[in-house]
Amino acid sequence: MTLYRQLLLWMLVVLFLLISAVFTIQFNTTKSYLIEQQSTELNNVVNSIGFALSPYLKEKDFISAESVINATFDSGYYSQVKLTLLDSNKEIIRQYPQRIDNIPDWFQSLIQIKAITQTTTLTSGWLQLANLTVISSPVSAYIQLWKATIQLVLGFITSLLLTAIVLSLVLNKVLRPLKQIQKSAQEIAHNHFTDPLPTPHTRELSDLVIAFNSMNTQLQQHFEQQAQEADTLRIRAYQDPVSGLANRSYLMTKLKSWLLHKPTGGIILLKSDAIEDNYQQSGYEKGDKLVQKLTNHLKELSTDNVTIARLNQSEFMLIAPNASEDELMDTARSMLHMTSELNSDPLGIAPLQAAVGIVMCSDTLTITALLAHADNAVNKARHEIKEPIALLEINEKKTTPAIGKQQWKILVDEAIANNLIHFTFQKAIDANNAVIHKEMFAYIKKGQQCFNAGQFLSAIEKLNEGTKFDCYIIDTLFNQLVGKTESVPIAINITQSSINDTGFIRWLNSKLQACSEMKQHVLFELPEICFIKNINNTSLLCEIIRNNGFKFGIDNYGHNFSSIGYLNKLRPSYVKLDFSYTSQLDNQVKTDVLESITRSANNLSVLTIASRVETIEQKDKLTQLQIQGFQGYVTDQLVNGK
The missing domain is CATH 3.20.20.450 (EAL domain)
Structure with a gap:
């Protein structure tokens, strides 16, 4: 269970207990008041009827006496009235029905309100005329107590709901920084780093958020440093620092693995004389700029199967497994076109200072032989009249025609x-x-x-x-x-x-x-x-x-x-x-x-x-x-x- 739910639940439990205590006190007070009111009313009616009945009883006018009794006890507050004449033992008894509608039986059985019996002797001077016994009816008290109970329950339920809503809103606002910390902690547990959390106004939570933000920043920096270290080590071992392409060591690894698995396709060796001349005549700074300019274009040819590497200052090699001769020729022309952009020749009439050699691979070749054939192909390309590209076919036993x-x-x-x-x-x-x-x-x-x-x-x-x-x-x-x-x-x-x-x-x-x-x-x-x-x-x-x-x-x-x-x-x-x-x-x-x-x-x-x-x-x-x-x-x- 969340902290928010626990706090809300315990607050509601305490509130419920307080409301229950108030409800019990108010209920008992109401019940006692109704019982006392019933006793007081019974006492008053018995005292007042004695004065009304005494003259009629003295005159033996029983009809009038009955009329007074019927008029006085006509309401539903009494269950029985009994008048006993002392001189003749004659009795006048009135019974009133005790019906309680719209009140559950469980309420009546749970709440006991007993009827009150009061007896008095009617006199005329020193002469005793009759005994009057009146038994009250608890029906009215039950009805009033039930209505009061319903009002109390509704009032307390409404108060409880309103208080619960207010408490939930207040707790949600107070604990919002804690929920943000919890969410960020879950993200960090999965190594997902979030933005720094806003600092709350609560002193305890403010210190906690500041410490959490500091830890989050440190962890994020740690992971970034590890990624940077991995990149740095990888660059040192496998990447040419100037061009950003694979270096000779990485290329040798690729060639070795490729030649071990019945290779198909071929390699392309690009030799740029323009880059070599700039290194010799203008220094490393200008030569590096030309290399970077060329490699920005060469990277467009890279795919998951194609590897492009820089062999030395002015030579670049592309490995294209499963490529056909036509595909290699198209790629070679693209590389040659990229190299032509290094020349400052707006008229396009200067000779192209580059050559491209293509070697179709064979499973009988070694790395040394493959590189030697690539050099021969480049030298052959320099003598081509139309374009400085030469394709060298090594696999003489090839009988299956190439598929375009x-x-x-x-x-x-x-x-x-x-x-x-x-x-x-x-x-x-x-x-x-x-x-x-x-x-x-x-x-x-x-x-x-x-x-x-x-x-x-x-x-x-x-x-x-x-x-x-x-x-x-x-x-x-x-x-x-x-x-x-x-x-x-x-x-x-x-x-x-x-x-x-x-x-x-x-x-x-x-x-x-x-x-x-x-x-x-x-x-x-x-x-x-x-x-x-x-x-x-x-x-x-x-x-x-x-x-x-x-x-x-x-x-x-x-x-x-x-x-x-x-x-x-x-x-x-x-x-x-x-x-x-x-x-x-x-x-x-x-x-x-x-x-x-x-x-x-x-x-x-x-x-x-x-x-x-x-x-x-x-x-x-x-x-x-x-x-x-x-x-x-x-x-x-x-x-x-x-």
Whole structure:
């Protein structure tokens, strides 16, 4: 029970006791007064009738005597009148009905008002004429006492209600600062920090609010400092300080992981002679400005799959898994166009001081060979007449023709129309090998061929066709889960194009409202790039998901080298760390970065899940670094081995 209710309840109890005491005193006083009034009236009427009856009795005029009795005792205040003549023992008796209407029987049985009997001897001088006995009637006293009781009860109930309303308003106003402290304390318990509370006028509460505001500010600063430290460590280990892009170390980690998993797609190496010349001729300050100008444009090409890094002063590399030759050529031209803007050539006739080399990847390549081929491609591009772009094809055994974006779109539309989309699931487990959730992966099976989502998602994303695919996936999964009691939630990945589609957001809101029973069985996983590039639409989608009782997580957390401060604002249920942070656990600097990032998320009660965990040893090391969830090859191995 809340303090407000306890205080109000006890005040009302005390008030009720006081009112009950006043009611009892007033009730007994009224009752005593009515009994005394009944006795007084009886005494008066008996004394007065004696004088009226004596002359008639002396003259033996009994008819007149009866008339006097009937006239005197005609009201309902008496139950019986008995006149006994002493000389002849003749009696005159009058009985009056005792009917009490509109008074409950329980009241009469609970409240006892006894009839009063009074007897007197009528005389004429020294001569005794008759005995007069009068018995009063308690009916009038009952009626008056019942009316008085009703008035008292109504008056006291009204007073009690009015007092309760006034007390509730007063207590609510007095305890409002305390309620604000309680609400803010609950928010802080979930690591949600609020604005400072206004200082109340009550001395005790004023001191409490001042102390609470100070504690709230200190905790908020502590969490912000931790987030800043995590960002600082991450920048030192993985980010180029000038461009803000990934550095060579991070790029090597990405390339190593990419080449180990049957890579498709390719890399693009951009060499800017303009930047190199400015460093040599004008110094670092001007060269850094050109780098920053170029990277502001290059960041527009970044997605959750695409990694952009700065190799040295004037070289930039882009990794594009699952990209086709045409897509790489389009991206290379975009990069070349961005580089052309560095030239101060308003007429556009000066030669372009840049070259771009493209290398299609092969599973037989090493990192050293891949970088060497990229350098060769750049050198080859310098000799191109039309545009300084060269594409180097390494995979000579390739027999499958490349599929373009429009072909992928046609294939996806056909798969949706003919239900050719199938699903696989990968479990995410905790440190005790208990399943947290299952992530759903879609693939298209057409005839004997299978196409995983990584092959076609980037193509339909570029065509802004992800919404249709996401709607189909959500509809299909919800229909499959109807009537089932799935104990493990299923995570659905949402594409970036859907998050930026207001029509999809409205559709999803209606879908979630209509399927509220699914909130325990379905999670939504959003790519981190959306929190960087499209924070407004992403915040709206997160709010809709949360308001409907569903939960969401962030995929590829930490991939885009932005501040992680958005965690405190949006509060996802979990984050899946980019595998680059969890793949080199023997490097102490990178381990410190991972531990700092994980601590920042854990302090906000956000579950951290490591992706691509391949071995039990890797899982054990990650557990020591406070990682709470694991997903990868080791997952099925541990779950099935239990």
